[in-house]
Amino acid sequence: MYDPYLDTTLCSNQPDIGSYWQAATPTSIDYPALKRDISCDTVIIGAGYTGLNCGYELAKVHQRDVVVLDALQPGWGCSGRNGGFVLRGTGRLGLAQLASKFGLETARVFHREYGAAILRVNQLIERGNIACQPQPGGYYKLTHKAGMAKSLAQQAAFLNQHFDYPVQFLDKAQLRHQVVNHQQADAALYFPDCYGLNPLALAHGYARMATEAGASLYGQSPVISFKRLPAGFEVITRQAVITARNLVLATNAYTAKGLYPAINNSCLPVLSSVIVTEPLNASQLQQLNWQQNSIMMDTRMLKYYYRLLPDNRVLFGGRGAIKGKDAADPIYPRRLLAALKHCFAGLEHLTYQYQWSGWVGVSYDDLPRVVAAEPNLFYAAGYCGSGLSFSALAGERLAQLVAGKTLPALPIYQSMLPGFPMSAWRRQGQQMFYQWGRFKDHFL
Numbered sequence: 001m002y003d004p005y006l007d008t009t010l011c012s013n014q015p016d017i018g019s020y021w022q023a024a025t026p027t028s029i030d031y032p033a034l035k036r037d038i039s040c041d042t043v044i045i046g047a048g049y050t051g052l053n054c055g056y057e058l059a060k061v062h063q064r065d066v067v068v069l070d071a072l073q074p075g076w077g078c079s080g081r082n083g084g085f086v087l088r089g090t091g092r093l094g095l096a097q098l099a100s101k102f103g104l105e106t107a108r109v110f111h112r113e114y115g116a117a118i119l120r121v122n123q124l125i126e127r128g129n130i131a132c133q134p135q136p137g138g139y140y141k142l143t144h145k146a147g148m149a150k151s152l153a154q155q156a157a158f159l160n161q162h163f164d165y166p167v168q169f170l171d172k173a174q175l176r177h178q179v180v181n182h183q184q185a186d187a188a189l190y191f192p193d194c195y196g197l198n199p200l201a202l203a204h205g206y207a208r209m210a211t212e213a214g215a216s217l218y219g220q221s222p223v224i225s226f227k228r229l230p231a232g233f234e235v236i237t238r239q240a241v242i243t244a245r246n247l248v249l250a251t252n253a254y255t256a257k258g259l260y261p262a263i264n265n266s267c268l269p270v271l272s273s274v275i276v277t278e279p280l281n282a283s284q285l286q287q288l289n290w291q292q293n294s295i296m297m298d299t300r301m302l303k304y305y306y307r308l309l310p311d312n313r314v315l316f317g318g319r320g321a322i323k324g325k326d327a328a329d330p331i332y333p334r335r336l337l338a339a340l341k342h343c344f345a346g347l348e349h350l351t352y353q354y355q356w357s358g359w360v361g362v363s364y365d366d367l368p369r370v371v372a373a374e375p376n377l378f379y380a381a382g383y384c385g386s387g388l389s390f391s392a393l394a395g396e397r398l399a400q401l402v403a404g405k406t407l408p409a410l411p412i413y414q415s416m417l418p419g420f421p422m423s424a425w426r427r428q429g430q431q432m433f434y435q436w437g438r439f440k441d442h443f444l
């Protein structure tokens, strides 16, 4: 598997992802490769949610001549292969952590910004009539071991009191009666404004909307390098050269080593893996009292996330291999299946039918950035595995930066991604983090 930590280019001939979403989503049009030299106002590298939203906004709102390029097809990166969890937030810091780091007022601005991101996704789905099977039902944050209920109850009180966020605490009986008969969790927090959807269909919808708005979108066009000109940039793909005044890097965790060191050294590509099981039958569903299509994630340091899909399959995700070359090792999906069976009784014979992995971009301070990194060069990266909703807003914010607008006063818009200390040792650090996480999740 392509490994952005090691590989210096992302080629357009990649193996099939093999995801459930590919099987469950009508095929989209193939966007052709760019085969002639062109000029434009802004070139965007990367046609995931971020690049597509930026292209859409630049064309529709700011009337810019914009070209979006992807090495493969729109949504080939994280955007077409994620869990489909529309969450209120990004990065790895919750509101309490943001409040203690930046103060309560700034944390409230973060909360509003994250709310605006969900609202934007909702509006785009409606405006573009995107058939991405939204499954309303909220998000449940579940304890993974005994003794954590009190801390969740305190979190609910904190969020209600300081953010006016109607998060609800559920005890064990409420959880089992109203949501699902979970073997490990003895309490949950319910976040009402989150939901699940089909992420690949969303990416296809965004791509259609961007082109309808006037953006030129090219697939199979990997950017090999770019260089600064006296006025703008020259962007080189395998078959064409694009000259543009502005350059937006929306390659996020898929940024190949050396494409842009300011991202490469500050964003650690980390594999997240997913399995999708065969459909649960009526008696399994009844035994589990699995009533809702809500999205769920646990309180582990090394989290598991899961949801019941519209066709009663379970999607279950968690951390994967460290290196791309190990991503296809069956040990990872087997581990996820075992973890799923620990959560829910009566699934001893359940098997998985789809499994895949993807790279998420983890930043050193657990927060993303959306910035003008240099004159006329912009990037958004480092969503830490939680970027479905935020990327839509990040694309809009990038477009505003290109158009010379001022963004809300938030730290994520005001500084570049901080570099990792000893960045050449990030993978060793990741290994140690996983060992510590396993220990903490079991024993502390």
Ligand SMILES: Cc1cc2nc3c(=O)[nH]c(=O)nc-3n(C[C@H](O)[C@H](O)[C@H](O)COP(=O)(O)OP(=O)(O)OC[C@H]3O[C@@H](n4cnc5c(N)ncnc54)[C@H](O)[C@@H]3O)c2cc1C
Residues within 6 Å of the ligand: 010, 045, 046, 047, 048, 049, 050, 051, 069, 070, 071, 072, 073, 074, 075, 076, 077, 078, 079, 080, 081, 082, 083, 084, 085, 086, 087, 221, 222, 223, 224, 250, 251, 252, 253, 254, 255, 256, 259, 272, 273, 274, 317, 357, 358, 359, 360, 383, 384, 385, 386, 387, 388, 389, 391
């Ligand atoms: C398994 C998995 C599960 C996840 N689940 C969730 C979830 O449930 N909820 C959530 O909020 N987030 C989730 N995420 C994270 C979320 O998917 C991402 O944060 C989000 O999709 C990032 O979008 P993006 O557009 O910034 O990047 P991407 O979608 O990764 O897009 C980057 C694009 O850049 C292209 N590219 C890279 N280099 C070049 C080049 N040189 N030339 C041309 N093109 C290039 C790539 O082909 C790619 O299409 C998950 C991620 C994974 C991997």
